[in-house]
Amino acid sequence: xxVWGVKNPIREKELQxxxxxxxxxxxxxxxxxxxxxxxxxxxxxxxxxxxxxTVVAKYPHLVLAELASGLMExxxxxxxxxQKREKQERQMMDK
Numbered sequence: 001x002x003v004w005g006v007k008n009p010i011r012e013k014e015l016q017x018x019x020x021x022x023x024x025x026x027x028x029x030x031x032x033x034x035x036x037x038x039x040x041x042x043x044x045x046x047x048x049x050x051x052x053x054t055v056v057a058k059y060p061h062l063v064l065a066e067l068a069s070g071l072m073e074x075x076x077x078x079x080x081x082x083q084k085r086e087k088q089e090r091q092m093m094d095k
Contacts, residue, residue: 010081018081022063026055029083030065030073 022028030053035046053065053073062076 010078014081015077018077018084019058022055022058022080024055024058027052028055028063028065028075028080029053030067030075031079031083032067032073 029050031048032051033046034049035044051067051073053067055063056066056072057064062074063080064072064074066072
């Protein structure tokens with residue numbers, strides 16, 4: 001028997017709470033791709049990094065944050081919901 005679905009889906013109510021809790025000017029963590037080039041373009045390496053940014057705009061599906069370097073980075077509400085869940089799980093483990 002094949003069971004389709006997700007164990008713990010992100011519900012609309014959860015996204016709505018998150019959208020209401022984040023305001024323009026708030027500081028949030030955003031995942032960004034860091035790329036460092038070697039001597040040749042084929043030698044480039046990349047890694048995900050979590051950086052702090054200030055919310056400058058909110059849209060129906062994403063948030064735009066300005067990083068300290070002046071660059072803009074976006075994150076979807078779903079990505080932020082997953083980050084929040086992961087943070088809550090880490091806090092539960094620490095107790």
